[in-house]
Amino acid sequence: MAAERVLAQITEFAMRAPLDDPVMSGFVDAFDAISRLARASPGFVWQLTSSSRGHPRVDPEDPLRVVSVSTWTDYSSLHGFVYRSPHGRALLRRGEWFTPVVQPSTALWWTSAEDRPSADSALAHLALLRREGPTPRAFTVRHRFDASGRAEGRRRPAARPWPR
Numbered sequence: 001m002a003a004e005r006v007l008a009q010i011t012e013f014a015m016r017a018p019l020d021d022p023v024m025s026g027f028v029d030a031f032d033a034i035s036r037l038a039r040a041s042p043g044f045v046w047q048l049t050s051s052s053r054g055h056p057r058v059d060p061e062d063p064l065r066v067v068s069v070s071t072w073t074d075y076s077s078l079h080g081f082v083y084r085s086p087h088g089r090a091l092l093r094r095g096e097w098f099t100p101v102v103q104p105s106t107a108l109w110w111t112s113a114e115d116r117p118s119a120d121s122a123l124a125h126l127a128l129l130r131r132e133g134p135t136p137r138a139f140t141v142r143h144r145f146d147a148s149g150r151a152e153g154r155r156r157p158a159a160r161p162w163p164r
Helices: 022-040 075-084 086-091 119-132
Strands: 005-015 044-047 065-072 106-112
Touching (some): 005 075, 005 119, 022 044, 022 086, 065 075, 065 119, 075 086, 106 119
Antiparallel strands (some): 005 065, 005 106, 044 065
């Protein structure tokens, strides 16, 4: 019997300013509630946190570089949280807090249910995607692969109700 697989994701951001700068206050104010929402969301498995109030890992060599890494049972659950929950409203404000980074800024890949990807291993998947394009080892939201490595057609996940 094959081990259970979960969907891992990394998103890389470049903050406009350090977290303690007033320009970042809206992000900082929303972060804890959004993180709690993620942990309570259907399909959520795990999220990489840092020692500073659970904020996404900030690279010590580039304090404005942030990565968010999490694992989910399936794409539909991840999509529901990212786009159809209050996180989606915060996402619309990302230009206030972040500057553009090299695209793609998000990579997805299937991993074992026990895996807790480090920031470095997740960044390696993002680098692979940027170098080779979508493959079963690292892919995008629009060009996905299922857990067995087969390409999936682009289709919209089923709508999930979210508390308002």
